[in-house]
Amino acid sequence: MKQKLVVIKIGGNVIDNPELLNIFLKAFSKIKSPKILVHGGGKIATEIAEKLGLETTMHEGRRITDKPMLDVVTMVYGGLINKNIVALLNANNCKAIGLTGADGGIIIAKKRHPEPIDFGFVGDIKQVDSALITSLLAANLTPVFAPLTANTKGEMLNTNADTQAQAIAVAMSHIFETELVFCFEKNGVLTNSDDENSVIDNLVYTDYQNLKLSGAIFKGMIPKLDNAFKAIEDGVKSVRICHAKNLNLIIENQKTGTIIQ
């Protein structure tokens, strides 16, 4: 039987809320099984870019990353956010090691084709070195990934954190029984986005398609759920979408968030 592994992604809204981040990290450090954290970016990169006189251009909620913006996200995601999370986890007795896809060539990406939209220095993941991640886990280390990869030419690439978490979970599912958890600022997938109590406990693909058609599921939830179903299709045991403050409930095997299997 495969050993259990949990891959947890926290979104930018959690990063931007130090109190919530702290609650989350304390719970995360208590997980006994091998674990991996993938964090998003948050607003800090945009704020620092503004102070440096750079303009942030978005296309359908995704950042366009020119070279100066690539430098900002490399330093903010890979340095400021990643290393502070790592230092806090180690202070909580979790031997966290901060990584980007560039480290050890652990995630190889390709710069996205400039057609139809030129997103700039944005990476699409081609390969995850699951053997290297496994050897880090075997050394009792907890990998903490910033949403950055590199191509084989040595260029850093900005990478979507949800997709990166999914790609890591899929690659690891060949070795471990892998659960993927998306932690964010809502209680789960909601049938009514204004009602935090309208959480769907279990979501299957056909219901997802119907909820999308009815407009109940929209905007940022769509790529997140597409990622989730892709992960299941590609071998991940289960995906959960829940509030970052409720990670402790998962550890205690209590019901929380939406489960996709």
Add this chain to the structure above:
Amino acid sequence: MKQKLVVIKIGGNVIDNPELLNIFLKAFSKIKSPKILVHGGGKIATEIAEKLGLETTMHEGRRITDKPMLDVVTMVYGGLINKNIVALLNANNCKAIGLTGADGGIIIAKKRHPEPIDFGFVGDIKQVDSALITSLLAANLTPVFAPLTANTKGEMLNTNADTQAQAIAVAMSHIFETELVFCFEKNGVLTNSDDENSVIDNLVYTDYQNLKLSGAIFKGMIPKLDNAFKAIEDGVKSVRICHAKNLNLIIENQKTGTIIQ
């Protein structure tokens, strides 16, 4: 017999010179024995701090690191510089992994006492986890350290790169026959700082003391050489101080720079 290990430190002046950095990284990636890189900071942190409206305060050539400056060095040293070096090394078939002392609790430091000078968030190294570094080397990884550590409370700390390289080399010398190399923008320790041909081939402690007294060795070379002699005293096999462009000569076992044994 112990296996050979080389710990190489590159200074900020090398970081600030992309062409020289590239020559250095290409040579570094060709070293066959286990190897570790420690890099300094360079001027980029100061430039970014200025753009962000922060003032850089120095005391005898050492930066005073208040909290906003700590955030800048964490992102610039730990993110921008470290990850770009790592991506370039991986593109040269060297499986580099970027680290700070915070990662895996690999270097534990203590915030420096605020008396007589309050340097702010500056770390003095207390402990290096040589077993963890050895397990990374055994996984065929090349650790690349940014000049940052953390304390046990989870606070990041700005750390002198020369001292960090020395502490790593000393810790590793219990396991490996360790050579420490300081690469910078001069040909070695010079008897006349204006003459790049006045390199001292071999420097012993008594000669160093005399050259210091005569004023031939001064300023930044003094802490560098103090570090070098401390490393030898504490078990490092040899220390070399040479130009970053000449790293290839070391690999080819040719004479370059100043050797301290």
